[in-house]
Amino acid sequence: MAATEGEQFLKQVSSRNTRGLLRVIILVLIAGAAVSSRLFSVIRFESIIHEFDPWFNFRATKYLVQNGFYNFWDWFDDRTWHPLGRVTGGTLYPGLMVTSGVIYHILRFLTLPVDIRNICVLLAPGFSGLTALATYLLTSEMVTSPSAGLLAAAFMGITPGYISRSVAGSYDNEAIAIFLLVFTFFLWIKAVKNGSMFWGALTALFYGYMVSAWGGYVFITNLLPLHAFVLICMGRYSPRLYVSYTSWYALGTLASMQIPFVGFLPIRSSEHMSALGVFGLLQLVAFVEHVRAQLPSKQFQTLLRALVLIIFVVALGGLVLLTVSGIIAPWTGRFYSLWDTGYAKIHIPIIASVSEHQPTAWPAFFFDLSMMIWLFPAGVYMCFRRLTDEQVFIVIYSVLASYFAGVMVRLMLTLTPIVCVASAMAFSQILDTYLDARSPKADAKENGTSDPAKVAAAVVLPDGLRSTRQPLVGIYSYASKLTVIGASAVYLMLFVLHCTWVTSNAYSSPSVVLASRLPDGSQHIIDDYREAYYWLRQNTPDNAKIMSWWDYGYQIGGMADRPTLVDNNTWNNTHIATVGKAMSSREEVSYPIMRQHEVDYVLVVFGGLLGYSGDDINKFLWMVRIAEGIWPDEVKERNFFTPRGEYRVDDEATPTMKNSLMYKMSYYNYNSLFPAGQAQDRVRGSRLPAQGPELSTIEEAFTSENWIIRIYKVKEPDNFGRDLQSATAFDQGRKKKRATKRKGARVLRVE
């Protein structure tokens, strides 16, 4: 009795409802794990917006919340890109800000007044939970095994490749975009499977949302047509494909054009042409299929080919013609750099200078994906074995995304979802095979009797042949099963350990606030950035223009609330080059530039005292290169290298280097920290010249605690009409007896 009751209980446990409930609980737990593993940064530091771009998004969100949607839409920002300004409302992807604005208003409606900053900080972790759910749905569409979906969700929840862009505080477009990416793919697969307009329309809706959130939507725009195209080429055209693709394209293109920043791009730029082309192709194929039903098939087989070929050639020719004649915008530089990794470095230094646009180093793959990097090919291989329509999608996606992830570091993000899905499929296959504890003997008998071929073989062949005696192939001993399961469990645990370690050590730093360890092991917070930005906020007039390299534009705008010349929205290369020229030229050249642009303060980042390597001297060559791109005669990269081709800041630095404004601002007065002749740059590891640089057109206004940020005030023109060099020399001569060595004679004349 007890045994039967137990069996009943077991059956109940495995009944559908209970399984569903368990699945929901597991998914909720996974989402919880995903959210909480992203909170390291909040716990270690504080609830703060990270890095660079998020500061702009945060500022825009505040503007949206304060001024309402329509003002946000029409926002002309005169506090950036001085004196040009920026039509911010029309040049950003508003999805992120609108999302957090909506959440903010919903919470307020529920009488939960939460600070907008906290919403922004916690948005990315929140959406990562949803991403895990979307990955579960996507994977469940691919395979029948329910465990694969749960595994994929768990992988997606904690994999560092995705965490890198979604820790709490990293309030960037990718925070919601990856969820939308995965969810759009899920809807697309659903649409293709069911051939349903409803799912197609939903795909279009979420595609529109994705377009509003991230420039990476182009990936979807090209992946879905490619999927459709490959299916057609494989001879798998079906009415389902027609329904799903056309309803997606017709609605999705319209939806994407609603975003002012995208505007007419979907019909103008080459990146979107493949979608249009496949749309046209599908119409043709559908039409030809229809006609074929009416006429003798043989002729139409050839006709079909001829027609497709002709149309393809005509369309391609038309596309090339339109591109050449300039009606369709040619490929953008960022796109070229996807195919030719050297392209950006030669043609567009501004793109190459961004570290996340560099090609990926190979350890990064393991670092970000851990064991999934070797499970991933296995999963893709398994897709080849059955190759249904949706598994073709996985294959295409993984090939494309692997390539792109190799080209650009930031595109690792688009690879991560498919890696999670594919490796979960492989892993669940292992688990399903080895966790199955069914008794092999019953199986063997069943197999033997049910398979007619085997029976026939048994009749014909003598019993003694091994191949007929043992038709059952498989691993049935508990020992081997336990070994494999144990090994898998160990791998899973190592994976969790690796992910947690990477998250807490590599990806949880806000980079606005730096942390270091004191000799006794305690944590020391270096807060120079905020110190300096707060100084600007408190001590400068409200419309004082700050010149800095573009990396810090968003932070100055967000934290110091002061107008900037250039910022991280690098839309105007010439303007950036102007700043680069001002930084890399002699003071006499830079001063007129700064006066023309009404610069009041100049901000440089200097890590020499602390050994902070991300400072401006290390970025200096990019400023030079970008400036050289516009003024090849006035700024020359070669002059910043010593004759032996070294980039040096010590005694052997070239005169051009020593006289450049950036060098002077970085090392001005730095000698005073050290005993005479002992000044040491801890980043470059070199001893500085005994005689520090001297400034005449700008004066030091502020230097932060650890000298990371140095702010200089641009002097007004001299009252007596002298040039500032001579005025400074004059002042120095009169006030101090310490005669400057160069201008010694003039000092004597004054006295």
Added chain:
Amino acid sequence: MPPKSRPAAAPASSTPSKPATSSKTGGSMDAQDIVLGVWNNYQKITPQRVKLLDSFMGFLVVVAALQFFYCLLVGNFPFNAFLSGFSATVGQFVLTASLRIQTNPDNKKEFESTSPERAFADYVFGSLLLHFFCVNFIN
């Protein structure tokens, strides 16, 4: 049997392509005969409702072509308006074609989960979205 995917949608639009096809195959059949045969076949087997859909699609093609020629001749000044008008017709055409495919009994095998009522509900949903976007985009 090959699915009867897209209708001889607008008879108007299908007619011109037919002579070209037959001449390309180099068959001895008279082009006129083929077209006539297709047309008769169509008249015979197509239900009244589907004909209604087909005429609607033909109408959409005509409207789209009119807009396109207007754009070519007069210029595309309110480009937003032209685009939303044009894509409204294209989108509606595609949706109607999808509805026609889904309700076609020949395609029953492909669309097991989609009843004609469901197909129509999807159609309404899609059209609503389409026209919402168009109206929003028209300026």
